[in-house]
Amino acid sequence: MKKIKSPDELLSLQEKIRSSRDPKKPCITICAGTGCLAYGTQKLIDGFKSEIEKRNLTDTIDVRTSGCHGFCERGPLVVIHPQKIFYQRVGLGDAAEIIEKTVLGGEVLDRLTYRDPVSKEKILCENEVPFYKKQMRLVFGMNGQIDPTSLDDYLAIGGYSALTKVLKGVSPEAVIEEIIKANLRGRGGGGFPTGWKWDATRKAKGSPKYVICNADEGDPGAYMDRSLLEGNPHSVLEGMLIGAYAIGSNLGYIYVRNEYPLAVKNVGIAIESCREAGLLGEGILGTDFDFDLKINRGGGAFVCGESSALFASIEGRTGEPRAKYVHATDRGLWDKPTNLNNVETWANVPLIINKGADWYASIGTENSKGTKIFSLVGKINNTGLVEVPMGIPLREIVYEIGGGIPQGRKFKAVQTGGPSGGCIPEQYLDMPVDFDELTKLGSMMGSGGMIVMDDRNCMVDVARYFLKFLEEESCGKCTPCREGVKQMRMILDRITEGKGQLEDLDTLEWMGQAIIDGSLCALGGSAPNPVLTTLRYFRDEYEAHIRDHRCPAGVCKALITYQIDPETCTGCQLCSRVCPTGAVKGEKKQVHLIDMEACIKCGACFESCKFDAVKVQ
């Protein structure tokens, strides 16, 4: 692309791209987010392309590989424009038939349309699917409409309009004022007001100043930042450009997990095309604003999501946090004023500038404005990314968008906020979801992971899982976190093995508080949360492990036995075949038995039985 020389030239280029595109031209949009690609979507994409070439239709039908649409449960996803016909679980060999019948013939293929699991009704268009209908996809919605590697696509949907608006005559102070007025709060976990952070960095003494995008999305079960970077990298870059302009920075970094190769690739392509188009580099859009970006790939350490550890990592050192009596806005990366925001926060910025702070502040609750993307995962029918206005009741997310719990099982808890968050039990399902309400319940917003659990998940085991995770990820610098988390985990180990004592629960509580009070950074300071919230809401489950040597959910190995129900066993031999120790015995079409001596409780028989005949006790 040729260098764009002025803000006005960019606007006319947008118009030119838009008018060169025929909205009525058939276009097959295929979701190529990591989730769909994991289903093998690349073969489908190749299938569509070769089929179109074979039929000499390259001029009549467009194929667009887009970023993640969010409904990962139903992938591979395909949307046929202009009718917006929504196909899900598309087979890798369905390309020819879709082109023949739907694109050319206008016929809808029944077997690929989505069927509402409740009403059994067929749903033709993407936005009519209940999963999407209840959402408010302001930040995430563009993902499905653009090819993330194409700057033209982003320009066609009005991309970089916010940047032009700012460069055409909004002062940096006025930009910051607008962000403060919108009351945008950091989406990475802290919830700190973004505008105030920008203001502090702008006013800080020292140069150069840095802006950083935190894409070290380490929370297990959260992947919205990855999907945004993969699916709409320019929206993040535009946010960073506006932020850098407001703060007075000329260099930025994107710190991204190396486990996200597609995000690294797509954001790299986006940066390159911005440099070519004059959207990055010296004299951006012909103004005197200079800004460039570097990508820094993380080394696989959870603690590097913490700001001061992240700076250390960018500086090429081990990711150890430091005490924060001096703020990063004063002395951050290389001891210079630094403004760090999360991916989703940056992607909200162009929206606020385009539509205004008043519009933005009209969405959400009193102290939490706008929308939030959650990754709804675990024991839920519709796994995927959902963007909802702040304040939506948890129940709506779980049941209306998420479609409830698989196999009609009973909801037990939803875990929010990642390893630093907490578990919220059923009685709080009607609570509005925002920064403050989640904190009140002892959990937190975090980066937006929502892990749904049913009655077959043991809360003691879940708490132990998070502690083990944090024990491994602790950088080891401060004692409360390094030693305390380990001690707490050892107590939980004992409890799950049936060797716990009731006093252990008190020990966990005071030790948890001591770790919170004494740790250097937020990793340690929030590490006990999963234990403390499960103790608060599921104390009876802990007590069952200790007092009755029983795991009510049937998870903790030392406390369970597998048995075969003679009434339901059909003697199909599936279980005896997968048993690694030969503990399951029985003739064909005869009731099987498990030899307790030989059983190692690996769960293979339980998992393989198609008749629910293997029971956990």
Place this chain on the structure above:
Amino acid sequence: MKEKVQEIVARYDRDKSFLIPILQDVQKAFNYLPQDVLKAVSEELGVSISQVFEVCTFYKAFSLTPRGKHQLSLCLGTACHVRGAPLIGEHMERTLGLKAGETSPDLEYTYETVNCLGACALGPILVVDGEYQGNMTIAKTNKLFKKLGKKVETDEED
């Protein structure tokens, strides 16, 4: 060896702050991080060997020992955990005779666990040589092992 390291370091303008990405590229090129290669990185970049070693041992992504021909990574993110990934993990350890993070002596397999691949709809997930295998079960793991040519001790005939 030296040329390769020089080339990678040059890719990052010999910028010390890119030590971690440089080591990632170096590891990719050499399969792991051998001692002499680390010395070369330290010299080329002007970073002390102790700092290079500190970084290599702090971050999970780095391996100071050779890695196997087949890389098996099991996702142990929360969503995979609640969907039964630990049972798969135990089965993997049992079958391979390896703990997470280890490589078999014949350099055939490296088995490791990762903290969330962000493909939670497919959990539990096992990545075999870069390819995602979703909704894993113990039976499916056995099939995969057979495909890789690993003998599995079950009574399964097919």
